[in-house]
Amino acid sequence: xxxxxxxxxxxxxxxxxxxxxxxxxxxxxxxxxxxxxxxxxxxxxxxxxxxxxxxxxxxxxxxxxxxxxxxxxxxxxxxxxxxxxxxxxxxxxxxxxxxxxxxxxxxxxxxxxxxxxxxxxxxxxxxxxxxxxxxxxxxxxxxxxxxxx
Numbered sequence: 001x002x003x004x005x006x007x008x009x010x011x012x013x014x015x016x017x018x019x020x021x022x023x024x025x026x027x028x029x030x031x032x033x034x035x036x037x038x039x040x041x042x043x044x045x046x047x048x049x050x051x052x053x054x055x056x057x058x059x060x061x062x063x064x065x066x067x068x069x070x071x072x073x074x075x076x077x078x079x080x081x082x083x084x085x086x087x088x089x090x091x092x093x094x095x096x097x098x099x100x101x102x103x104x105x106x107x108x109x110x111x112x113x114x115x116x117x118x119x120x121x122x123x124x125x126x127x128x129x130x131x132x133x134x135x136x137x138x139x140x141x142x143x144x145x146x147x148x149x
Contacts, residue, residue: 008039008095009035009036009039009040011095012035012039012078012095013032013035013036015076015078015095016031016032016035016072016073016076016078019072019075019076020072025072030059030060030061030065030069031065031069031072033054033059033061034050034054034059034061034065034066034069034070034073035069035073035078037050037053037054037057037059038050038073038079038091038093039093039095041053041093043092043111044082044090044091044092044111045090045091045092046088046089046090046091047063047066047067047070047088047089047091048088050066050070050091051063051066054066070091077094077095078093078094078095079091079092079093079094080092080093080094082102082138090111099115099119099120099137100113100114100115101113101114101115101116101119101138101139101140101141102114102139102140102141103140103141103142103143104140104141104142104143105143105144105145106142106143106144107144107145110145119137119139123137
């Protein structure tokens with residue numbers, strides 16, 4: 001599994017380098033440290049938890065650098081930003097992570113992920129009916145976890 005993560009990081013690093021070169025932006029160690037930390041993280045994260053994780057790992061990264069780098073990573077499609085209804089945005093890795101949707105538990109703001117292949121059928125139907133190409137979608141269900149009896 002670690003080899004897969006390392007290979008994924010090497011690939012996203014190359015994509016990020018290309019993006020930075022194309023946009024004539026600096027290739028700084030801080031930007032690559034942020035990318036590496038994100039791709040070593042599973043699930044969703046917010047900016048504060050990412051900042052704390054970077055500090056725990058002894059990276060010296062300012063919040064401004066973190067926010068600016070996240071915006072670059074979103075622009076080059078390596079990170080996805082989600083707004084689940086509470087105040088802070090949530091982020092997740094985007095490269096090589098399959099389409100999925102979300103359920104938000106209103107009691108504890110827990111985010112659960114699911115994938116239902118029927119949604120791809122619906123997407124194809126919409127594309128055919130409207131003559132469009134859907135490049136992304138977001139589906140969020142809100143509710144409460146059922147207690148087991």
